Each structure stands twice: as C-alpha cells, then as structure tokens.
Amino acid sequence: xxxxxxxxxxxxxxxxxxxxxxxxxxxxxxxxxxxxxxxxxxxxxxxxxxxxxxxxxxxxxxxxxxxxxxxxxxxxxxxxxxxxxxxxxxxxxxxxxxxxxxxxxxxxxxxxxxxxxxxxxxxxxxxxxxxxxxxxxxxxxxxxxxxxxxxxxxxxxxxxxxxxxxxxxxxxxxxxxxxxxxxxxxxxxxxxxxxxxxxxxxxxxxxxxxxxxxxxxxxxxxxxxxxxxxxxxxxxxxxxxxxxxxxxxxxxxxxxxxxxxxxxxxxxxxxxxxxxxxxxxxxxxxxxxxxxxxxxxxxxxxxxxxxxxxxxxxxxxxxxxxxxxxxxxxxxxxxxxxxxxxxxxxxxxxxxxxxxxxxxxxxxxxxxxxxxxxxxxxxxxxxxxxxxxxxxxxxxxxxxxxxxxxxxxxxxxxxxxxxxxxxxxxxxxxxxxxxxxxxxxxxxxxxxxxxxxxxxxxxxxxxxxxxxxxxxxxxxxxxxxxxxxxxxxxxxxxxxxxxxxxxxxxxxxxxxxxxxxxxxxxxxxxxxxxxxxxxxxxxxxxxxxxxxxxxxxxxxxxxxxxxxxxxxxxxxxxxxxxxxxxxxxxxxxxxxxxxxxxxxxxxxxxxxxxxxxxxxxxxxxxxxxxxxxxxxxxxxxxxxxxxxxxxxxxxxxxxxxxxxxxxxxxxxxxxxxxxxxxxxxxxxxxxxxxxxxxxxxxxxxxxxxxxxxxxxxxxxxxxxxxxxxxxxxxxxxxxxxxxxxxxxxxxxxxxxxxxxxxxxxxxxxxxxxxxxxxxxxxxxxxxxxxxxxxxxxxxxxxxxxxxxxxxxxxxxxxxxxxxxxxxxxxxxxxxxxxxxxxxxxxxxxxxxxxxxxxxxxxxxxxxxxxxxxxxxxxxxxxxxxxxxxxxxxxxxxxxxxxxxxxxxxxxxxxxxxxxxxxxxxxxxxxxxxxxxxxxxxxxxx
Numbered sequence: 046x047x048x049x050x051x052x053x054x055x056x057x058x059x060x061x062x063x064x065x066x067x068x069x070x071x072x073x074x075x076x077x078x079x080x081x082x083x084x085x086x087x088x089x090x091x092x093x094x095x096x097x098x099x100x101x102x103x104x105x106x107x108x109x110x111x112x113x114x115x116x117x118x119x120x121x122x123x124x125x126x127x128x129x130x131x132x133x134x135x136x137x138x139x140x141x142x143x144x145x146x147x148x149x150x151x152x153x154x155x156x157x158x159x160x161x162x163x164x165x166x167x168x169x170x171x172x173x174x175x176x177x178x179x180x181x182x183x184x185x186x187x188x189x190x191x192x193x194x195x196x197x198x199x200x201x202x203x204x205x206x207x208x209x210x211x212x213x214x215x216x217x218x219x220x221x222x223x224x225x226x227x228x229x230x231x232x233x234x235x236x237x238x239x240x241x242x243x244x245x246x247x248x249x250x251x252x253x254x255x256x257x258x259x260x261x262x263x264x265x266x267x268x269x270x271x272x273x274x275x276x277x278x279x280x281x282x283x284x285x286x287x288x289x290x291x292x293x294x295x296x297x298x299x300x301x302x303x304x305x306x307x308x309x310x311x312x313x314x315x316x317x318x319x320x321x322x323x324x325x326x327x328x329x330x331x332x333x334x335x336x337x338x339x340x341x342x343x344x345x346x347x348x349x350x351x352x353x354x355x356x357x358x359x360x361x362x363x364x365x366x367x368x369x370x371x372x373x374x375x376x377x378x379x380x381x382x383x384x385x386x387x388x389x390x391x392x393x394x395x396x397x398x399x400x401x402x403x404x405x406x407x408x409x410x411x412x413x414x415x416x417x418x419x420x421x422x423x424x425x426x427x428x429x430x431x432x433x434x435x436x437x438x439x440x441x442x443x444x445x446x447x448x449x450x451x452x453x454x455x456x457x458x459x460x461x462x463x464x465x466x467x468x469x470x471x472x473x474x475x476x477x478x479x480x481x482x483x484x485x486x487x488x489x490x491x492x493x494x495x496x497x498x499x500x501x502x503x504x505x506x507x508x509x510x511x512x513x514x515x516x517x518x519x520x521x522x523x524x525x526x527x528x529x530x531x532x533x534x535x536x537x538x539x540x541x542x543x544x545x546x547x548x549x550x551x552x553x554x555x556x557x558x559x560x561x562x563x564x565x566x567x568x569x570x571x572x573x574x575x576x577x578x579x580x581x582x583x584x585x586x587x588x589x590x591x592x593x594x595x596x597x598x599x600x601x602x603x604x605x606x607x608x609x610x611x612x613x614x615x616x617x618x619x620x621x622x623x624x625x626x627x628x629x630x631x632x633x634x635x636x637x638x639x640x641x642x643x644x645x646x647x648x649x650x651x652x653x654x655x656x657x658x659x660x661x662x663x664x665x666x667x668x669x670x671x672x673x674x675x676x677x678x679x680x681x682x683x684x685x686x687x688x689x690x691x692x693x694x695x696x697x698x699x700x701x702x703x704x705x706x707x708x709x710x711x712x713x714x715x716x717x718x719x720x721x722x723x724x725x726x727x728x729x730x731x732x733x734x735x736x737x738x739x740x741x742x743x744x745x746x747x748x749x750x751x752x753x754x755x756x757x758x759x760x761x762x763x764x765x766x767x768x769x770x771x772x773x774x775x776x777x778x779x780x781x782x783x784x785x786x787x788x789x790x791x792x793x794x795x796x797x798x799x800x801x802x803x804x805x806x807x808x809x810x811x812x813x814x815x816x817x818x819x820x821x822x823x824x825x826x827x828x829x830x831x832x833x834x835x836x837x838x839x840x841x842x843x844x845x846x847x848x849x850x851x852x853x854x855x856x857x858x859x860x861x862x863x864x865x866x867x868x869x870x871x872x873x874x875x876x877x878x879x880x881x882x883x884x885x886x887x888x889x890x891x892x893x894x895x896x897x898x899x900x901x902x903x904x905x906x907x908x909x910x911x912x913x914x915x916x917x918x919x920x921x922x923x924x925x926x927x928x929x930x931x932x933x934x935x936x937x938x939x940x941x942x943x944x945x946x947x948x949x950x951x952x953x954x955x956x957x958x959x960x961x962x963x964x965x966x967x968x969x970x971x972x973x974x975x976x977x978x979x980x981x982x983x984x985x986x
Contacts, residue, residue, distance in 0.1 A: 046136075046169045046220075073479065075486045078352035082473035088464065089288060090474075093296065095304045096276030097200075100464040100474075101291045102283045104457045107922045109184050111284025111291075112457045115177040115196050116465045118279075119272035121250040122172045122314050130252015131260060131268045133170040134217050138265070139177065140168075141209045143198035148209060149850055151195060155179075156842065156911040158188050159918030163857075170250045173394040174469050180458070182918055183285050189294070197298040200278060205266050214257060215853020221251050223856050223879050225811040227331035227707065231514040238325035239340065239510050243316040245393060274305045279468035283457040316342065316396040322509040322533060324526040328517035331809065333703045333710065335410055335515030337382075339401040339417060342508040345391045348472040354480070355487055358441065359499050360399075362491065364388035365437050366429050370420060370544060371403070373636045376627070378691035381405060381413040383699050389503070394470070399503040406699040407515045410524060411532060414513070418536040420544075425504045427543035428497025436548075438488050439644030447646050447665060449481035450595035516703045549633070549640045554674050558681075561779020563771060571948050574934060575767055577774065581783035582755030585774055586938065588762045588930050595646075595665045597763030598931050599672070602659040602939060603756045605788040608726075608868070610746055615726060616734045617742035620693070621750075622653045624743050627693050628686035630678035635689060642671070649675035651683075651751070655726070656790035656867050657939075658750040659757070666764050673777035680751045680781050683744065690740040697735040704730060708809030712982040716817050719804055719980050720873070724795045754781035756788060758938050762931040792868040797821040798978065805981045812984055814882045817875060818892060819978040820971060824870035832967040833872050835959055837862040838912045839904040843895045844876065852891060854884045866940045872971060882983050889979070896972050903965030916956050924949065 074080075084090065088102040121132045142148050155166050158181075165180040177199050181192040232249075240246040280299060282291045347353055364387045371385035385403035392398050401421065405413040448455075455477075467474045475483075511529050515521050565578035569586075577585040607618035629635045642648075649662035649672060660679055664672035705711045714730045721727030759778060761770070797819075824830065840860040848855045858878035865871055880888055904912070923929040937944050945951060 046167060073482050073486060075351060075355075075483065075490065078350060078355060080351055081349060082351065082354055082475045083479060084474055085476035085479075087476065088460070088474060089292065091292070093275065093300050095300065095302055096274075097299050097302065098279040098468055099292070099295045099299070100279065100281045100283075100468070101288060101295065102457075102460055102464075103286065103288045103291075104283050104455070104460060105285045106454050106456050107285075107925060109182055109285055109921060110457065111181050111183050111189065111192070111282065111286050112461045113179040113181065113192055113196055114279075114281035114461050114465055115199050116279045116281065116468050117175040117177075117273060118173070118277040118311065118469060120171045120173045120175055121248045121252065122244055123272055123311070124248055124252075124268065127256065127260065127264055128268050129248065130217070130221075130250075130257050131265050132175060132272075133250050133252060134213070134257065134260075134265055135203075135269050135273075136168050136170045136175050136177075137213050137217055138205055138210065138269075139199045139203050141213050142204035142206050143195075144202035144204065145194055145198055147204075148206070149846070151198075153907075154191065155195075157907065157914065158182065158185075159911075159914035161915055162845065172245055172248065172250065176465055178461075182921075189286070193294045193298045196280060197302075200273060200275075200299065201302050203269060203273075205262065205269070207262050210262055210265060212850070212853050216849055216856055217257050218254060219854065219856040219880060221254055221257060222811070222813045222881065224251055225813060226709070226809075227329040227333075230329050231327045231332060234327035235325040235512045235514060238323050239512060240316050240393075241319060241323060244314040245316065271309050272311075274308060275299065275302045276304060276308065277311060279465070281461050281464045281468075283460045283464070285457075313395055316393060318342075318508050320507055322506055322511060324529045325510065325512040326524050326526060326529065327514045328521045328524060329514075330517045331706050331708060332514065332516045333707045334699060335405050335407040335413075335513070335521070337401075337403045337405065337410070337414055337417060338510075338512040339421070340392070340510040340512065341399040341503050341505060342392075342510065343397050343399070343503070345393075345395060345397040345470075346389070351483070353473075354483060355491075356499075358484060358487060359491060359496060360389040361441055362434065362437055363429075363496055363500055363503075364399075365440060366433055366496075367401070367420065367424060369433075369437070369636075369639065372639065374416065374420075375696075376634065376636050376689055376692050378688050378695075380692050380695060381409045381416045383696040385417065391470075404699075406695070406702065407518065408520045410513060410515065410521065411528060414511070414529065414532050415536055418532065419539070419541055421504055422536060422539075423541050423544050424497075424500045426541060428500060429493055430544075430546050431493050432548050433546045434491075434493050434496060436640055436643050438491075442484065442488055443644035443646050445481050445484045447595045449477055450665070451593050452477045454593050516706060518703075547637070547640075549637050551632075553631075553633070553641060553671065554678070557776065558677065558780035560772075560776040562775055563779075569944055571944050572930075572934065572937075577771070579775065579779040581779055581781055582785055583778050583781060583783075584758040584938075585778065586758065586760045586934050587765075587767055587770065588760075588934060589765055589767060590763060590927055590930065592763075592925050592927050594764055595667075596927055597664050597666060597669055597672070597761060597765055598927050599662040599676070599759060599761050600659065600931055600935050601661070601676075601757055601759040602657045602935070603754075603758070603788070604657055604790050605750060606654050606656040606658055606790055607746075608655050608791040608793055609788065612725060614742050614746065616737040617739050618653060618746045619734075620697070620738045621743040621747040622651045622658075624690055624693050624738075624740065625679070625683045625747050626650050628684045628689040630675065630684055631682040632684075634684070634686060645671050647672045647675065649679060651679050651747070653747070653750055655728075655793070669765065669770070670773055670777075673773055677777040677781065680754060683747055683751070685740070685744055687740065690743075694735060694738060697738075701730070701732050701735055705732070708811075708982065709815070711808050712815045712980075715804070715806065715982070716819075716980045719802060719978055720797050720819060720821065721795050722798055724793070726793045727795045752782060753784040753786055753788075754778070755783040755785045757781075760931055760934045760938075762927045762934070790868060795868075797873070799976060801975060801977055803979045805983065807983050807985045809982070809984050812882065813879050814885050814984070815877075815879050815982045816885060816889060817877050817978070817980045818889065819873055819875045819980075820973065820976065821873040821978065822871065822971065822973070822976060824864065824872050825970065827866070827870065829967065829971070830864040830872070831955060832959075832963055833862050833864060833874065833971055835912055835916070836899070836964050836967045836971070837874055838915070839908050839964060840874075840876075840895065840899065842908050842911055843899075843904075844878075844892060847891055847895055848878060848888055852888070854888045854891075855880050874972065885981055885983070893974070896968065896974070899965065899968045900972065901965075903961035903968070906961065909959070909961055909964070913956050913959055917953070920949070920952060920956075
C-alpha cells in the first residue's frame with residue numbers, strides 16, 4: 046500500500062495516541078520549558094547491539110490481542126534513478142515468500158488463524174519510511190511465535206524468488222493503475238512547486254510504470270539489501286502479553302541480524318527555502334471540486350521538551366480558532382467556500398507547514414482566495430481576542446480530559462502509531478497523565494498575545510505556497526499564476542477590520558420540559574440489557590458497559606422515512622435532516638451551538654432515510670444531560686435558518702456540479718441505475734435535484750417525521766447507571782410529543798432486473814476498466830442472511846488468491862454482500878475490481894470459474910476454516926465494543942428478531958454449524974448465473 050505522507054495534526058495524535066499510559070504522582074513545573082518531556086514508565090524502549098530499536102508495552106485493550114510493527118526508516122526518497130517505485134515493490138515482496146513462509150504461505154497461514162488480509166495484516170510505503178503491521182491473537186503461543194517469525198523474516202529473510210517477482214509486477218502495476226486519475230494528474234503538476242527543488246517531487250512512492258514492468262531482479266533486491274538493516278529498524282510490540290516475554294521474543298528473533306558491513310548513508314533530504322511566494326495552479330477535466338491550499342512552510346517541529354509541548358498546544362488553539370472563523374463564513378449566504386480549516390503539520394520528515402485548506406465552487410476561486418487571505422491578514426494584524434481564546438481552550442481541555450479518563454481503555458493500536466512515529470522523528474512519548482496535567486496547567490498561562498505572536502511568526506511571505514486546483518472548464522480557463530499574484534497584491538494593500546466575536550452565555554435550555562414517567566421496565570437477560578417504556582410510548586433500550594470510561598452512544602429510529610413523501614417533495618425530504626443539522630436548534634445557530642458546546646464532547650445528528658427517521662448521538666457520562674437536551678430540541682425546536690439553508694444548497698450545488706466528471710462517480714451511478722432499473726427514488730444521482738429543494742417543504746417534512754415520538758425506539762450503550770439515567774430519560778424523552786399513531790413505511794417498488802443484464806460503456810482517459818458483477822434477488826429464508834455473508838467471505842478469499850496472486854490482474858477485489866429485510870427481504874452479492882482493459886474478459890471468466898467451483902464443491906476445507914476462525918476472532922473483540930452492542934440491539938429491534946438469536950452462545954453455535962455443504966447450497970441458491978448483472982466501464986478511446 047502506498048502512502049504519500051503522514052499528514053497529521055500533531056497535537057491530537059500527541060495526546061490520543063502518542064501518550065503511553067502510566068499512573069504515578071505528578072508534580073510538573075511548567076516554568077522550566079527547557080526540561081525534557083519524561084518518557085512513560087509503561088513503555089520499555091531498548092536498543093539491541095546491532096542497532097535495532099524496540100518499544101514494548103503491555104496493554105489489555107483489546108484483550109487477547111497483540112499489535113506487532115516493523116518500522117523501516119527507508120522509503121521512496123532513497124531510491125536510485127532506476128529504482129523509482131521499488132521501495133513499494135519491496136513491501137509487496139515481503140508477502141510473497143520468505144525463508145520460513147514460501148510463496149503465499151504467509152498470508153495463507155495468517156488467514157487460517159483468523160487474521161484478515163488488509164484489516165489485521167497490512168503495510169504502507171511512504172516517502173521516508175516503510176511500516177509493516179500485524180494484529181494477532183495471543184491465546185495460542187504458536188500464533189505469537191509465528192508472528193515474531195514473520196516480523197523477523199520481513200526484516201532480513203525475504204526470498205525475492207524471480208518467478209514471484211514477475212507475478213507481483215502485475216499487482217503493483219494494478220495499484221499504480223488504480224491511483225491514476227484527476228487527483229494524480231493535479232498532484233503531478235503541483236508537487237514540483239510545493240516541494241520545489243527537492244527530491245520529494247521526483248520520488249512518489251508508487252514510482253514509474255516502466256520501471257515496475259522491467260526492473261532487473263537485482264535492482265529490486267539491492268534496495269532491500271541497502272536499506273533493510275537493523276540500524277534503520279524498530280520493532281514495536283503492544284498487547285496483552287507479559288512484558289518480559291515480549292522483550293525475550295524481540296531479542297530471540299532480532300539480536301542475531303547482522304549489521305551492514307558497509308552501510309550506505311541514510312540521508313535526510315530537505316525542501317529548500319525560497320524567497321517570496323510560489324504559485325501552483327492546475328485543472329483537470331475529471332476533477333470534481335476546486336481546492337485551495339495556503340502553505341506557510343517552515344522547519345519541522347521537534348516534540349522533546351516542555352517548550353515543544355507548549356508550542357503544540359498553541360498551534361492547536363490557533364488552528365482551531367481560525368477554523369471556527371472559517372466555519373462561520375460557510376454558514377453565510379453566498380459563502381465563497383464550502384469548507385475550510387487551518388492547522389500546523391509536518392508535511393514531510395524535513396518540512397512543516399501552517400496550512401489553510403478550503404474546498405469551493407470553481408466559479409468562486411478568486412473570491413475564496415481573497416477571503417482566505419483576508420482572514421489570514423486579520424489574524425496577522427489584529428490576532429484573536431480573549432473571549433475567543435477562552436472558549437476554544439475549553440474544547441482543547443475537554444479532548445484531553447476524555448483521553449485521560451479513558452487512559453486505561455486505550456487500544457493497543459493507538460500506541461503503536463506513536464511509537465512508530467517516535468522512532469522515525471524522535472518525538473517524546475510521555476504518559477497521558479503527564480500530558481493531561483501539563484495541559485491543564487499550561488492552558489491558563491497561554492495568553493492571547495502569545496497566540497497572536499505565534500500567528501505572526503507562521504504567516505510570512507517567504508516560503509509561502511499558494512496551490513489551487515479544480516475542474517477544467519470555462520470558469521477556470523483563466524486560472525493561473527497572474528490572477529493569484531494580483532489577488533495577493535490587492536489583499537495586501539486592502540485595509541481590514543478586526544474580527545468580531547459573539548459570545549454565547551445563555552443555557553441550551555432556558556426552561557425544562559414537563560417530564561413523563563417510566564410505565565414499564567423489563568430485563569433482557571440474554572443480552573444484559575433493560576427495556577423501558579415511557580408514558581408517551583417511547584421505548585428505551587439500555588445496555589450499561591465498562592468498555593470505555595468516558596463514552597455513551599445512542600441510536601434511535603421509527604419507521605416511515607421519506608417513503609411517505611410524494612415524488613414531487615422527495616428532494617426536500619432527502620435534504621431535510623441535513624438542513625436542520627446545519628441550522629442549529631431553538632435560538633442557537635449552528636455556529637452559536639458550536640461555541641455553546643465547546644468543551645462538552647457531545648453531539649447529536651438527526652437523519653431521515655427512505656424508510657426510517659431518528660437521531661444518533663454521543664457523549665460522556667458528565668455531559669449526558671446536554672446530549673439529551675440536544676435530542677429533545679431536535680424533536681421540539683428545529684430551527685429555520687435562511688442563511689444556513691442557502692449555505693447548504695450552495696455546498697450541495699458545488700458537490701453536484703462536477704460530480705459525474707469523475708469516472709468512478711459516473712461508474713457507480715450507472716451501476717445504481719442498472720441495479721434499480723433507474724427508479725426515480727432509488728438514490729441515483731441527479732444534478733438538478735438540489736434545485737428542487739425547498740426550505741419550507743424540508744422544514745415541514747422534518748417536523749412531520751419527528752412530530753410523534755410514540756413509535757420511536759432509543760438505544761443507549763456505555764458507561765451509565767440505569768437508576769441514574771432514568772430521571773433524565775423521563776425528563777427529556779418522556780416529554781417528547783406523542784400522538785400514538787404508529788406509522789409504517791411504504792414499499793416504493795424499487796427492484797433489480799431479472800435475468801442476465803450486461804452493460805458496457807466508456808468513460809475516463811486513464812487505461813483502466815471497472816467491473817461489477819452483481820447477484821440480486823429475494824431472500825428465501827431469513828436465516829440465509831448469515832450464510833450469504835459467509836459465502837461472500839469465502840468467495841473473497843478465492844478471488845484475491847486467483848485474480849490477484851495467481852493472475853496478477855488486480856490490486857484489490859472482494860465479494861461484498863448486502864442483506865435487507867425492508868422494504869422486502871432481499872440480498873445482493875457484488876464482486877468488484879479494477880483492471881487493465883485487455884484483462885476484463887479473462888478476469889470475469891476467472892471469477893465465474895471460482896463461483897462454479899463453490900457451487901459444485903463448496904469452499905475448500907481450508908477456506909471454510911479461515912472464514913470461521915475470522916468470525917470467531919471478530920466476535921472476541923466485538924463483545925467488548927460499545928458500537929457493536931449498539932448496532933446489535935438496533936438490529937434486534939429494527940428487524941423484530943428474538944433477542945436470543947444474538948447471544949454469544951448462539952452466535953458461536955451458528956459459526957460452529959457452518960459447513961461446506963451449507964455454503965455450497967447457498968451458492969447454488971443465491972449466485973444464479975442466469976440472474977446476474979454485469980456492468981463494465983472501459984476508458985474512452
């Protein structure tokens with residue numbers, strides 16, 4: 046997998062993933078900013094005699110799992126002229142034969158123990174590094190042993206069999222092909238300016254097709270021999286294992302690797318400074334939206350001392366506050382951009398940048414650029430104000446507080462991200478306790494003057510790059526450097542007024558509603574949940590958990606949705622929830638609401654689907670009441686906001702204007718047309734739909750959908766006590782309006798075609814074809830849903846094995862199922878892949894052949910074992926996730942199923958009972974070759 050760069054907002058990563066957990070008394074003296082940040086005592090860091098570094102931490106979230114990483118401090122920037130793309134090619138070869146795992150045995154073995162390719166085993170190659178990732182169960186010692194052996198083999202025992210290299214060429218080229226398109230072409234034009242005179246502009250990780258096709262075996266092996274060596278490697282082990290055991294394993298497998306006899310210098314390539322401003326502009330016929338980036342480049346930031354940590358907090362405050370100013374602008378009619386934010390980041394190992402990024406309508410490029418420049422000028426000349434700063438400080442502290450409260454429930458994967466980053470950049474790795482206390486003490490000492498001086502130090506004319514990209518059309522035909530230079534000059538000469546900050550002091554709810562009562566309470570012992578019925582008919586399902594200390598999640602639904610709305614008003618119905626969500630509630634605009642909720646880690650979003658409506662929400666135990674107030678207000682006081690409506694419509698028009706210019710968007714829209722027989726209510730994209738949306742109709746429809754709460758069901762999962770939550774539920778949900786008129790959705794008659802439907806058309810200039818093979822129809826037995834899902838999983842294994850590994854014809858492929866009970870019991874199994882146009886027929890035939898094999902013989906015993914083991918392993922981790930239980934409870938009530946079906950015992954029994962014969966019968970029943978849809982998009986001639 047290619048990764049172009051680790052673009053990250055440093056401070057949030059620093060907090061949420063970069064901080065190891067360790068409890069000890071803190072006595073931080075924040076006045077001495079030169080002192081080094083103390084490393085967490087929980088993580089053990091060591092260096093072997095051969096130079097290999099290791100990071101080890103015991104962590105039991107999730108239980109019985111370990112995260113393994115091999116980080117190599119070498120990427121595409123180190124490639125020789127004839128090696129462009131080979132750093133990434135080497136990454137691929139690590140999965141295609143090592144000393145202890147011949148050819149494809151490595152992936153085959155991991156799948157056999159429940160490890161999913163792509164999800165639990167993966168890798169990426171970037172400019173400066175290559176990182177291998179492996180998630181393993183720890184309940185069997187042999188699996189753990191094999192995992193460490195795999196990491197060791199990647200480090201120095203890759204086989205590079207010539208035949209396997211040639212087979213893998215096709216896969217790497219297909220990944221290259223998959224990345225072709227407008228984004229790649231625009232990047233190719235702008236990167237040489239953004240990274241002017243640097244090696245990075247000439248060493249994109251995906252490389253050059255001609256080199257991938259014809260490089261010599263020895264040239265590929267040379268990159269591995271030069272750069273895969275212990276002094277450029279780190280092993281990261283975090284998981285539910287004994288610390289000493291993990292360290293012993295690292296030494297056993299890696300201490301014996303010999304250091305390089307004559308190591309090549311690992312150069313750090315810089316991005317040269319430049320005087321003044323550089324401008325990069327580019328357009329493309331297949332681009333869908335215009336984008337502006339303002340990059341104020343500077344040296345990368347270290348995070349080693351108290352002063353460094355303080356600076357990161359300042360950057361977060363600065364970026365957050367300017368982002369809020371941009372957000373206010375987007376809520377106004379005729380806003381020049383749809384979305385904009387500012388942040389500091391390291392864009393490369395050797396270069397950082399304060400960046401302003403915006404998306405916009407291509408007709409507004411000049412206005413948007415001037416607005417962004419003007420807002421930057423306001424910050425430079427007048428800075429931020431005290432009230433603005435104090436409000437955003439609440440937001441920052443709340444984020445840190447939530448991470449601190451969940452410090453003993455942090456997933457192992459989060460730690461691995463930052464231990465890898467620490468190895469590559471040298472950043473410190475403190476405990477979350479240290480950083481929370483440091484932040485709590487530091488925030489009050491950060492003054493508005495300090496923020497404003499920092500802003501001035503970031504916004505400079507030198508090392509400044511303006512990058513603008515967009516669709517190639519009449520509105521952008523004059524886009525070029527000269528108009529940008531004119532805008533820069535004119536904005537610089539324009540007098541600007543300081544930003545005016547509006548403080549919000551009133552409470553979310555001025556007066557509380559009249560509460561209802563719990564009229565019925567019953568236990569759902571099978572699922573450890575409780576069902577409440579309130580006096581207004583609202584049903585509430587409660588599942589208290591201790592998986593996260595600071596998390597409560599909520600879902601809700603009732604039947605009806607937009608299916609009850611006329612065809613004429615369908616566009617307004619589809620947009621209604623989004624319009625309300627962007628309009629605020631009660632007396633608060635969306636911008637006011639953002640300020641009011643600053644520091645509360647609380648959200649609520651209404652939705653309307655074709656057959657349901659509801660509100661999804663989340664919060665912390667401390668802010669549960671605020672969340673419920675939001676939910677109540679979205680029912681009772683949706684807000685009409687002409688400005689917000691105009692902004693939503695403008696954004697929608699920007700999205701729709703060029704949406705179908707992108708061949709992939711065009712393709713999937715054509716697939717949807719074909720599968721739905723172009724039904725007008727099937728969600729097929731129509732450019733003119735946005736013009737049919739009426740604010741009054743949308744508001745009316747929204748109010749109708751939420752006018753009767755009596756047939757709503759709410760689900761709560763997380764850290765709460767039932768007795769303490771009941772009074773809040775009675776107050777905010779029990780008071781919701783009730784008509785006791787339960788509704789049903791309407792079946793709009795959307796159906797797939799019957800028989801064989803084959804479509805082929807041309808779109809796009811790049812040499813690639815998209816293929817969808819879809820099997821659709823009625824579910825004959827409700828229990829078949831699980832069998833169809835398992836069938837799709839087993840078919841995916843075979844498609845990857847044959848289409849990717851054997852034939853080298855695709856980079857990725859899968860068979861994905863979709864099962865729905867409503868509006869009628871139906872299913873689809875969709876096989877999708879992208880490939881070279883000349884390989885379409887061959888690969889479709891190969892897919893058919895694998896389907897035929899399963900229909901004739903069922904999956905192989907090995908593949909069945911892989912499917913079952915992966916399902917068992919998923920269940921182990923899912924049972925400790927709030928979102929899993931929220932979705933499980935929702936499904937049980939939404940589909941009106943017996944809750945005993947969802948017990949751990951019954952799910953395990955269903956997995957145990959899965960057999961070759963059952964999947965063979967399922968394939969015969971549901972993969973009917975006489976009832977299939979095939980849609981192929983080839984490139985234009």
